[in-house]
Amino acid sequence: MALFSPFEARNKLTQFAWLTNRPAFFVWAILVGVAAAGMTVLFHMAIHWGQLLTGSVPGEIETVVSRWSTTERVLFPVVGGLIAGTLLWLSSKVRKDMNADYMEAVALSDGRLSLRQGALRVLSSLSTVVTGGSIGREGAMVHLGAMIASAIGRFLAFNANDIRLLVACGAAAGVSAAYNAPLAAALFVAEIVLGTLSVTTLGPLIISAGVANITMQLTGYYRVTYDVKPISLAMDASLLLLLALAVVAGLLAPLFLRFLDAVRQLFRKTRLPLPFSLALGGALLGGILILQPAASGNGYGPIEDMLTLSWTIPAVLLMLAYKVLATGATVGSGATGGVFTPMLMVGASVGMLFFQIISLVMPELAAQPSLYILIGMGAFLAAGTHAPLMTILMIFEMTQQINLVLPLMFACVIANVVSSMYSTPAMYGVTLSREQTARLRRQISSMTLKGLVIEAETVLRQNQTLEQAVAMFQAYPVRYIYVIDENDHYQGVLSNQEVTRWLLSQSPLTTPISELMVQPHFIPVLHPDMTLAQGLELFLSFMGERLPVLLSKDEPVLLGVVRKSAILEQLEEQRILQERHQPPQMDFRISGDK
Structure with missing residues (x-):
């Protein structure tokens, strides 16, 4: 009998296209919810085992630490720090072809998480938690949920967008299992990680978070986090x-x-x-x-x-x-x-x-x-x-x-x-990146091309000749010459191909440019009141480095040209200025924890 091969199983599963369509995705969201809750239970057990290794009776971290001797209260955090730091150092040596942080994987990448790097970081977090570190212990649980979701998505050969959403489901399930708060978990991932509250993404998140909560209740790990007496609210001062x-x-x-x-x-x-x-x-x-x-x-x-x-x-x-x-x-x-x-x-x-x-x-x-x-x-x-x-x-x-x-x-x-x-x-790097992008878009939407207009050197009037056009093409390595009338109104462009065609036909060099084929709408034109974003959009449909700038549609006076590189330099300058004035980033790798 042939041994079971997971790769063969994956190949067989990927033959069924319906396994990756939207209705089937909710099934995978349910599976991820159960798996993430299982990872949460496993991490709780790992804390229990870690406390046993310190010779303590397992319980809440504060209670365990209170039972340690004075020497142990220093020794255990130092040893825990050495172990945690070594594990982090080892994780930094892992080949970085995938993301280590689930937030970055979902918000900024393709959703693929490094399982080896993630496992080392989770173990590092476990070492810190067991030895009394003042951090949230549930961050590792959330990361475990995201990791198993990424592994499922990669195994089933999901596309990048589906893997990202499935990893988000794993994170939501992890937060739900950690906090016993399924709705808040779904919103946490949607609001902070994905940056959207659309129904398309929120639906699977709610399913995963809800299933994780049900699983925690069935395993006996659910309880109200803060069981307080009923609170009455008075409508007074x-x-x-x-x-x-x-x-x-x-x-x-x-x-x-x-x-x-x-x-x-x-x-x-x-x-x-x-x-x-x-x-x-x-x-x-x-x-x-x-x-x-x-x-x-x-x-x-x-x-x-x-x-x-x-x-x-x-x-x-x-x-x-x-x-x-x-x-x-x-x-x-x-x-x-x-x-x-x-x-x-x-x-x-x-x-x-x-x-x-x-x-x-x-x-x-x-x-x-x-x-x-x-x-x-x-x-x-x-x-x-x-x-x-x-x-x-x-x-x-x-x-x-x-x-x-x-x-x-x-x-x-x-x-x-x-x-x-x-x-x-910023508590979370992804929110900082999202805010920077939004701020940069707002800035460039208010910045116009007016300050980037420079003199147009390759300009001829309609009454000038073919000979002058040839001389200008020889002097400047350009494909087009801008043509204006006696009032400086833009008439269009004269291409080097058109000039070559006239020369091959042995036309007189004294032929006025007005008789040549001047193309008025051959290339896009800019206006000084256009924003940088509008200008860049027009450059995306044009292969050249410069575009003419006209005073307005009603008054097409040629003011000069704007170079694509000038717009890109202005955008880069704004980005650098933002980075200089941005708030510091806490850069927590396992985040969103309790």
């Missing part, structure tokens, strides 16, 4: 206070991202190899964990404590400071992961502090600390991600509190607007 909290979050979120970027720049200046850079970050983290073990992990434990217990202002301030420093040490050193959930933790602290201040100033309005904490989380996250719609749904799905939706709608939008008023470091 407290709503205005929540809006003020949104403004504060919108101002502070960019500062948090700037701090992380500054720490990362400091680590880069050390020029340490990745293993030693992450080990140094682990040592700094260990010093913080000696003082506050709850600063480890993704911040889930402290958020739960804030939602259920009473905190003093000094306690919240200390927890906030420790968490920010721990996240800076972990992320700044180069650890793979993201700041999605650490941002929720910082936002919760901001909301708690705001509530405590209100309790001192206006105690009659300070009745529900959980309301301020959750609004602070949503506003801070919306300000950092610039994805308010996704944030509204995510906070709702993580709490199952319908009364939160109305204040979240206002708070997330306001925080996003406030943070957008000044340069904010």
